[in-house]
Amino acid sequence: MNRAVALRIAACGLMGLGAALLIAALLLSTYTEGKIAKIPLNVDATLVSEGTGTAFDPDSLNRDRFVVDRDVPLALQEQMTVEAPSNADVVTLQVGSTLRRTDRQQDDGLLLALVDTVTVNRSTAEAVSSESNPGGAVQKPRAIEDDQPPTNIALPHEGLAYRFPFDTEKKSYSVFDPIAQKAFDANYDGEEDINGLTTYKFSQNVGYDADGKLVEPVKYASLFDDDADSQVTARASMWGVPGNPEEPITMTRYYAAQRSFWVDPVSGTVVKKDEHAYHYYAREPLEPEVTFVDYKVTFDEETVESQVASASDERDRVALWGRVLPITFTALGLVTLVGGALLGSFSLRAESALIDPGLDEADHGFFDTQGFQVPGAEAKTEKIPAPRPSDLPPDRPV
Template sequence: MNRAVMLRMAACGIMGLGAALLIAALLLWTYTGSRITKIPLNLDSTLISEGTGTAMDPGSMATMKLVVNKNVPLVSQQQIDVESPANADVVTLQVGTSVRRSDKQKDSGLLLALVDTVSLNRKTASAVSDDTHPGGAVQKPRTFNDENPATNIALPHDGLSYRFPFHAEKRSYPYFDPIAQKAFDANYTGEEDVNGLTAYKFTQDVGYDADGKLTEPIRYPSLYANDEDSKVTETASKWDVPGDPEEKITMTRYYAAQRTFWVDPESGTIVKQQERVNQYFARDALKPEVTVVDYKITSNEESVESQVNAARNERDRLALWSRVLPITFTAAGVVALIGGLLLGSFSLRTETALSEPGSVDGDHGFFGRGEPPVERERVPGAEAVTEKLPTPPKDVQRESGEGSSGSES
């Protein structure tokens, strides 16, 4: 096998590699990129928010008078886990949320507790509700000493829950509130830096207007069969309101909230959250009388850092498969194709050079052959020019003659 054939085979191999790299880049850009832009199935996080507020003393519910304390320290914990069904299309999140007074021990400081379950579309982060996927559920409240298995109450969800979609846009999104049991718009309000990450800021008003004024508070949807925690009748003395101490007064429980989400637009991860919640009893929805809880809490630094790192990991994963590898494969493929074409052209020139009669490898360079030797035109003997010798000098002729005659004698 000569050098030209070897070069030609190498050129074909390089061009084949280049074509394969370009095809791989195209597949990464189109097929693989869409396949990996999904909510991960291994979500497992515990998020803590802290703040202060006004809260009812849970222990006073069993006394003759409800006691409400102001400026109490509060801690909210949110545990997010993945449950079944979780597959290529949907992910089911079970989220347990609690709010406690940190100045009281154990269950005596528990103010709110909710276990929410929702199936989300892994691409859009919107709730999924069909024949094969639950539309959502909340866990039925239990007493502290209840050892029976937890039971769920069906609660159809709609809109977003606990995440925003990948490549979030600067617009409004419906975001589900499991306490109000319906979705409210989360409106884009700007960009802010969160621990070095540029985040989109969304705000949601439930029962409040943009200025924080009560406008349409939600009647608290009870999770009990008898609606016992949303409409309560007690004496005026128990409620601690003016009037006849023994007068029976029926009050309705209302709910309102304001939330601010800081969202990584690339991954849809909520990296920080601030929440104001107001639950109260009143005879007039717009005139609170007895506070259950009224607080404002914000994600603590550890939770923010954890969520920012999770968002960056998601960004890196998406960038690797949707930008870095496709661009790298495209550049390498183009270089390989050009190199293969050049090597192929050199192989053809080399093959031409080696196929000529009298060619010797040493006479021709790798990138081309030298000038061919000039072949002189042959001339017939009759037409050839005869070279005429010059006539010698006379003295040389004389000496030559004398020598000749002497030798003859």
């Protein structure tokens, strides 16, 4: 194999590699990015919010009157894990939430507990349903001594759940509230910097208006068969209601809440959340009489740092496959294509020169020695004619 053929093969290889790199860049920026920008299947997060509020004293159930304490330290914990079914398109999130009085030990301070399960689209974070999966469920409460497996109650979800979509937009989203068992709008409320990360802030009102006034509280949906915690009948003296102290009074539990979400717009991760929730008993929805719990909590610093780090990791993953690699492959592909084209042109000239050396004159110069002439190698010789006899001197023999 001569040198010209080898150069031509190398040129074809370079151009093929360049074309492959450009195709790879196109696929990464379109198809592959859509496959990468999804909620991970290994979500395992503990979100802790802390604050204070007014809370019912469980010990007062055995007293003559219900007691409500003020300025109680409270902690809301959410444990988020992935369950089946989870695949390339959907992920099932199970979130166990507990609200505790931190001034009490263990279960003595437990005020609220809920295990919510929802299947969401991994790209849009929207709840999805099918014949075998209604889109969500909540776990039926169990007694502490109950050793039977938990029982789920089907609860179809709608809207977003626990995440926002990738490429979150500056608009309103419908976000599901598992306590109210329905979705409410979360409205865009501006940009804010959270630990160096630019986030979108969204505000949601459940039963409140934009000014924080109670306007349409939600009747609490009990998970007990007998609605034990949604309607309570007790003596008037227990409720602290004026009148006959022995008169049985039935009150209904209502719920309202306000939330603010700070969301990473690239990954849809909620990096910070403030929550104000109000559970109370009343005979009329808009006339609270006995507070069960009224609290305001926000993500603690450790949770915010963890969520910001998680969002940054997802940002980097999406950027790598959706921007960095496509740009790199495009640049390398163009350089390789140009290099292959130049090498191909060079090989054609070399092959032409080998076939017809006369083509390699001043206009080509492929075999030129860069201005240095080799003595005798390419020097043109001149023939000297032999003298004729008539030209010889008379005294010189032929």
